[in-house]
Amino acid sequence: MPKVIGITGTIGSGKSTVGGILAALAVPVIDTDHIVHDLLTHPGPVREAVAERFGDEVVAHDRGGAINRGRLGSIVFFDAAARRDLERIVHPAVLAEYRRRITELGSSPVVAVLVPLLFEAGLQAEFDEVWTVVADEHVIRRRLCERDRLSEEEIQRRLSAQLPQERKAGLSDRVIDNSGTIEQTRDKVAAYLGALIS
Numbered sequence: 001m002p003k004v005i006g007i008t009g010t011i012g013s014g015k016s017t018v019g020g021i022l023a024a025l026a027v028p029v030i031d032t033d034h035i036v037h038d039l040l041t042h043p044g045p046v047r048e049a050v051a052e053r054f055g056d057e058v059v060a061h062d063r064g065g066a067i068n069r070g071r072l073g074s075i076v077f078f079d080a081a082a083r084r085d086l087e088r089i090v091h092p093a094v095l096a097e098y099r100r101r102i103t104e105l106g107s108s109p110v111v112a113v114l115v116p117l118l119f120e121a122g123l124q125a126e127f128d129e130v131w132t133v134v135a136d137e138h139v140i141r142r143r144l145c146e147r148d149r150l151s152e153e154e155i156q157r158r159l160s161a162q163l164p165q166e167r168k169a170g171l172s173d174r175v176i177d178n179s180g181t182i183e184q185t186r187d188k189v190a191a192y193l194g195a196l197i198s
Contacts (some may be wrong), residue, residue, distance in 0.1 A: 009133030012140040014178035040067035083198035
């Protein structure tokens with residue numbers, strides 16, 4: 001089995017950037033956000049359970065019954081109980097799917113899995129190393145405003161729904177500060193990867 005790196009970090013910190021750097025270094029990258037997207041888009045038990053729990057409001061009938069993630073997010077980030085219900089539906093399926101993909105990649109020396117809620121879901125034991133991506137909070141807020149077009153209230157609710165960056169960093173094996181240039185981040189990722197496989 002490959003060594004498996006869990007990549008986590010607060011929304012907007014740059015997990016996808018780190019994933020892209022690892023992919024360019026020939027490390028297979030599994031993005032659990034993409035798995036969730038597939039589960040909510042394609043017919044199956046997860047999509048059905050989400051539609052049953054959250055109602056017709058989140059179902060995009062013009063897209064074949066896919067779950068509208070924007071509408072779903074507007075519910076769960078304002079309601080902690082709803083968020084827990086969603087996690088109970090989605091997390092087991094995501095866990096099973098990324099484990100299956102890791103098994104398929106058994107010939108690779110290293111595999112990375114991007115998991116935004118790694119610590120919140122108690123998944124540390126799944127990985128040989130956990131790397132947390134952090135960034136200056138002003139940088140994160142600017143990214144979320146420009147990239148996701150979120151209001152200040154929406155940004156605050158999403159940040160509050162996750163563990164603070166400092167807590168995640170303290171629980172991690174490695175920390176990558178993504179506040180600077182892409183070259184600085186790339187150098188740090190390459191150094192950590194080299195240490196892991198040496």
